[in-house]
Structure formats: structure tokens, C-alpha cells
Amino acid sequence: MTEKLKNGRVVAPEIAVDAELAPITAMMSSRLMVLANLLKRGAMLRYKRLAGLSSVEFGLVASLGRRPPMSVVRLAEAVGMDKGQISRALAELVARKLVAKAVNPRDNRETLVSLTKAGLAAHDAIVAGAQERNRRLLEQLSPEDLERLLGHIDRLTATAAEMLAAEKELG
Numbered sequence: 001m002t003e004k005l006k007n008g009r010v011v012a013p014e015i016a017v018d019a020e021l022a023p024i025t026a027m028m029s030s031r032l033m034v035l036a037n038l039l040k041r042g043a044m045l046r047y048k049r050l051a052g053l054s055s056v057e058f059g060l061v062a063s064l065g066r067r068p069p070m071s072v073v074r075l076a077e078a079v080g081m082d083k084g085q086i087s088r089a090l091a092e093l094v095a096r097k098l099v100a101k102a103v104n105p106r107d108n109r110e111t112l113v114s115l116t117k118a119g120l121a122a123h124d125a126i127v128a129g130a131q132e133r134n135r136r137l138l139e140q141l142s143p144e145d146l147e148r149l150l151g152h153i154d155r156l157t158a159t160a161a162e163m164l165a166a167e168k169e170l171g
Contacts, residue, residue, distance in 0.1 A: 028156075039137070046129050051122040052096075056081075056089040061098065061115065061123050069102065069112035098122055 024030055047058045056079075063078040064070065072090070076083045090113065093099035098119035104110040115123055138146055 039133075043130070043133060046133070047126055050125045050129055053122065053126075054089065056086065057093055057098075058126065060086060060089055060093060061119060062126055064099065064113065064115045064119070065123055066115075066120065069114035071104065072111050072113060075113060093119070 044055050044058065047053050051058075051061070053061060059079045060075065063075060070078075072083055072086070075090075076086050079086065090099060090101075094101055096118075097116055099113050100116050100119075102112050102114075104112050141149065
């Protein structure tokens with residue numbers, strides 16, 4: 001069975017959707033970015049509602065998690081930002097008593113940060129929300145489909161990492 005497009009071309013139904021899209025938006029990487037962005041936007045709205053956290057604050061609370069205190073430098077690395085970028089968000093989290101700062105007893109030049117009790121409660125709300133969102137997203141897949149999908153994602157991720165490394169080598 002075929003389908004006729006607006007431009008008069010006839011294509012198989014399985015590629016008709018792709019043919020209607022601009023070439024770049026039909027690519028899998030674009031589709032994955034759209035999915036990731038939709039999930040991120042929904043998550044940010046939920047975490048703002050549940051814990052009153054901005055996107056950066058959410059990242060900091062999620063990274064601190066139930067771990068031992070970590071240096072500000074290590075936290076910045078964990079969230080992929082520099083110290084300057086996270087300093088305002090950390091100050092806000094400290095002011096809201098979600099994060100505590102302390103001098104590293106082993107190196108008084110270093111500041112350690114950790115979640116307070118209230119910060120742990122916010123973290124736990126984030127985790128519970130993430131688990132619910134994940135369950136809802138995946139409930140439509142059978143266990144076999146999920147296993148297959150995760151295998152595909154792992155292979156695509158490995159290939160994307162190789163492609164990134166190759167680009168870095170090229171300068």
C-alpha cells in the first residue's frame with residue numbers, strides 16, 4: 001500500500017511520515033533530542049512543583065543525592081558546569097537550607113557541600129517523581145521490547161561516543 005504526499009510523490013506508508021519532515025528533523029538524532037527535551041521540560045515542571053527547584057538547582061540536588069559531602073569543584077564536574085556557574089544556585093540552596101557548606105577538615109582551602117534533611121527530602125521527592133515518570137513512559141513496552149530498546153540505546157550511545165572522540169581528534 002502506498003501514500004500520496006502533498007507534493008504528489010507516492011511513497012510507502014512506513015516512510016511517508018519521514019518524507020513530510022525536513023531532512024534534519026527526520027534523522028534519528030533529532031528525534032531523540034526532541035524526546036529528551038520533552039522529557040526534560042516535563043521533569044523540570046514537575047520538580048519545580050514538587051520541590052521548588054530550578055533546572056540548575058535540581059541538577060545540584062540530584063548530583064549531591066545521598067552521597068557523602070563533595071567539593072564544590074567535584075560537584076561542578078558532576079553537573080558539567082564550572083564553579084562560577086553553580087555558585088548562585090548553591091547560594092540559593094544554602095539560603096533555603098537545602099544544602100550545607102563546610103570547610104574540608106583535610107584541606108581548609110576546600111569547601112564541601114551536602115544535602116541537609118530538607119535537601120534529602122527534596123532529593124527523595126525528585127527520585128520518586130523520576131521513578132513514576134519512568135514507569136509511565138515505559139509501561140507501554142513489553143519486557144522484551146524494553147530489553148531490545150535498551151540494547152539499541154546502548155549501541156547507539158557507544159557509537160555516538162566513538163563519533164565524538166573522532167571529532168575531538170580532528171580538532
